[in-house]
Amino acid sequence: MSAAEARPAPHDPDALFVRLVRAHRDLSPEESRRLDAALVLLLAEALGDPVRLEAAIAAARAALGKPVEPPEELRE
Amino acid sequence: MRRVNPVYPFRRPAELARGHGTAPLVVVGAGVVGLTLALDLARHGIASVVLDDDDTVSVGSRAICWSKRTLEIYDRLGLGQRLLDKGVTWKVGKVFFGDRLAYEFDLLPEPGHRMPAFVNLQQYYLEEWLVEACTASGLVDLRWKNRVEEVTPRADGVELRVVTPEGDYRLDAGWLLACDGARSTVREALGLPFLGKVFRDRFLIADVLIEGFAMPAERRFWFDPPFHPGQSVLLHKQPDSMWRIDFQLGAEADPEAEKDPARVAGRIRAMLGPEVPFELEWVSVYTFRCRRLERFRHGRIFFVGDSAHQVSPFGARGGNGGVQDADNLVWKLAAVLQGRAPESLLDSYEAERIPAADENILHSTRATDFITPRTEAGRAYRDAVLLLAKDHAFARRMVNAGRLSTPHSYRESPLSTPDEEAWAGGPPPGAPAIDAPLEDGSFLLQRLGGEPVLLVFGATSPTLPGVRSLSAPAEGLAAERWDARPGTTYLLRPDQHVAARFREPDPGRIAAALERLWGRARGEGTLR
Numbered sequence: 214m215s216a217a218e219a220r221p222a223p224h225d226p227d228a229l230f231v232r233l234v235r236a237h238r239d240l241s242p243e244e245s246r247r248l249d250a251a252l253v254l255l256l257a258e259a260l261g262d263p264v265r266l267e268a269a270i271a272a273a274r275a276a277l278g279k280p281v282e283p284p285e286e287l288r289e
Numbered sequence: 290m291r292r293v294n295p296v297y298p299f300r301r302p303a304e305l306a307r308g309h310g311t312a313p314l315v316v317v318g319a320g321v322v323g324l325t326l327a328l329d330l331a332r333h334g335i336a337s338v339v340l341d342d343d344d345t346v347s348v349g350s351r352a353i354c355w356s357k358r359t360l361e362i363y364d365r366l367g368l369g370q371r372l373l374d375k376g377v378t379w380k381v382g383k384v385f386f387g388d389r390l391a392y393e394f395d396l397l398p399e400p401g402h403r404m405p406a407f408v409n410l411q412q413y414y415l416e417e418w419l420v421e422a423c424t425a426s427g428l429v430d431l432r433w434k435n436r437v438e439e440v441t442p443r444a445d446g447v448e449l450r451v452v453t454p455e456g457d458y459r460l461d462a463g464w465l466l467a468c469d470g471a472r473s474t475v476r477e478a479l480g481l482p483f484l485g486k487v488f489r490d491r492f493l494i495a496d497v498l499i500e501g502f503a504m505p506a507e508r509r510f511w512f513d514p515p516f517h518p519g520q521s522v523l524l525h526k527q528p529d530s531m532w533r534i535d536f537q538l539g540a541e542a543d544p545e546a547e548k549d550p551a552r553v554a555g556r557i558r559a560m561l562g563p564e565v566p567f568e569l570e571w572v573s574v575y576t577f578r579c580r581r582l583e584r585f586r587h588g589r590i591f592f593v594g595d596s597a598h599q600v601s602p603f604g605a606r607g608g609n610g611g612v613q614d615a616d617n618l619v620w621k622l623a624a625v626l627q628g629r630a631p632e633s634l635l636d637s638y639e640a641e642r643i644p645a646a647d648e649n650i651l652h653s654t655r656a657t658d659f660i661t662p663r664t665e666a667g668r669a670y671r672d673a674v675l676l677l678a679k680d681h682a683f684a685r686r687m688v689n690a691g692r693l694s695t696p697h698s699y700r701e702s703p704l705s706t707p708d709e710e711a712w713a714g715g716p717p718p719g720a721p722a723i724d725a726p727l728e729d730g731s732f733l734l735q736r737l738g739g740e741p742v743l744l745v746f747g748a749t750s751p752t753l754p755g756v757r758s759l760s761a762p763a764e765g766l767a768a769e770r771w772d773a774r775p776g777t778t779y780l781l782r783p784d785q786h787v788a789a790r791f792r793e794p795d796p797g798r799i800a801a802a803l804e805r806l807w808g809r810a811r812g813e814g815t816l817r
């Protein structure tokens with residue numbers, strides 16, 4: 214593995230933001246949701262690390278002011 | 290063709306004259322599970338009284354996909370060949386999203402097994418054959434139109450009040466096997482709650498006669514097809530040119546309106562196209578639950594099949610799970626009733642079958658969540674998985690249109706002796722036996738079951754009391770599948786699951802494992 218492959222260039226923060234938003238430009242709200250879901254699935258697969266994925270979910274829920282675990286589902 | 294269900298005659302029970310009677314063993318419910326129990330008990334020489342409130346078999350196909358393990362159990366009971374001859378064997382499944390194929394699987398039946406991955410057969414045929422076999426055994430007292438109304442548990446048995454068209458009687462049962470289905474009277478009488486999840490989506494399920502339908506014998510599942518937008522559809526082939534179609538209807542559907550034959554016919558025509566003639570045989574609208582009882586044994590009462598647990602139909606785990614419960618319980622009950630094992634052996638029924646039910650519930654709940662997403666996010670992820678499936682292997686593995694029934698491995702079983710040697714494969718303790726062809730053209734599984742068997746590879750087996758021996762060559766398919774070398778020895782339970790395995794047929798260790806298999810192990814000290 215070459216040094217360049219081992220350590221990819223860091224994201225340009227502004228470019229990353231614009232890139233993600235631009236990927237949705239011609240999509241309906243429903244298509245947009247699907248695209249995001251597909252992106253998350255592909256990124257989770259690329260990450261290949263359940264521990265880091267859990268941490269990301271927790272951080273994202275925390276940013277929304279939500280507890281890590283949603284309440285239990287309805288039980289009969 | 291219109292199917293006509295058999296009607297079994299009501300025969301006046303002798304107890305009606307006196308008002309009461311006794312029976313050592315009573316089965317409530319002559320459904321697929323109760324009948325399987327009664328037949329297997331009869332094969333062990335045990336008589337039973339079977340009470341059923343109805344006088345016929347299942348109306349409509351209901352459970353149709355019988356898994357390899359279930360077929361192996363019926364082979365042991367003498368119905369295997371009949372299932373193979375009449376049923377539709379299939380192995381390919383296709384999943385469509387919209388109008389395109391998203392995913393295809395082949396259940397890979399490697400050669401050298403007596404039974405295929407799945408055989409489709411309407412539940413009513415299986416029940417009819419079970420009734421015939423139970424009757425032929427001479428040990429099953431099948432009582433139609435005998436409804437259990439009251440259940441009073443006692444320390445040494447269970448008192449029942451049974452209602453018939455000609456009056457009531459009291460029956461004092463030594464043991465009671467509650468196989469009275471999802472709306473179990475026995476469960477209600479004991480006031481036992483179900484724990485689990487209820488799904489709101491309604492499903493329309495239909496048996497459709499389509500003569501000469503040019504469709505392969507595959508399982509086909511559609512997400513959001515053009516002919517039934519926004520919902521899912523499942524298609525299965527059954528014998529007699531009968532096709533089973535399940536349409537998801539959503540949570541808001543009106544169950545009565547949906548059963549209207551004209552409306553159902555419209556849905557089927559949209560699916561098949563206007564040129565395919567068909568006839569509707571049976572229609573039902575249902576919702577389902579994934580839930581179970583907290584305990585499957587309550588003193589002298591055992592819950593078996595749907596009375597103990599229910600799952601969604603995706604994965605064919607309802608019928609198969611119930612038959613596998615029966616397979617687990619019968620040999621234990623027979624041994625206890627015949628004084629060959631301590632009563633504590635019976636506790637292993639729930640120790641083994643509750644984890645099995647939980648596995649079935651987990652898979653069927655996950656499949657149902659995938660098929661009927663309850664949130665916008667759930668639907669978006671589901672659709673994204675289906676769209677990615679074509680080009681991405683990881684997404685294909687996430688497509689869940691039902692993880693099809695596989696037998697549970699009793700990993701934590703108190704009856705298993707843990708491995709002490711190194712194994713690179715083969716069935717570990719608790720797992721079901723793996724089939725393989727033998728030199729004489731028969732199959733390994735046909736030689737196992739009903740009683741404990743010592744399977745020894747490439748060596749003469751030691752003669753031990755209480756266990757039958759079977760030798761197999763240390764080379765060939767069986768040896769490969771069982772990770773066997775000369776001397777490798779497996780101790781198999783009467784239900785063909787592995788109890789213990791050793792690299793040498795050491796009589797001391799085998800005897801200890803045999804004690805443990807019968808529930809007689811008295812703690813770690815006696816096992817070494």
Ligand SMILES: Cc1cc2nc3c(=O)[nH]c(=O)nc-3n(C[C@H](O)[C@H](O)[C@H](O)COP(=O)(O)OP(=O)(O)OC[C@H]3O[C@@H](n4cnc5c(N)ncnc54)[C@H](O)[C@@H]3O)c2cc1C
Binds near residue numbers: 595
């Ligand atoms: C519409 C429908 C579709 C299904 N589709 C599938 C499928 O595709 N795949 C699958 O695997 N499973 C399917 N199932 C589930 C499957 O049919 C059950 O898991 C299976 O029948 C369970 O068998 P059982 O013997 O435990 O209960 P049941 O078959 O329900 O038998 C219970 C028996 O008990 C009798 N009984 C009830 N109460 C009393 C009483 N008080 N006294 C005396 N007798 C009584 C009943 O008459 C009945 O004969 C379906 C079920 C339904 C309803």
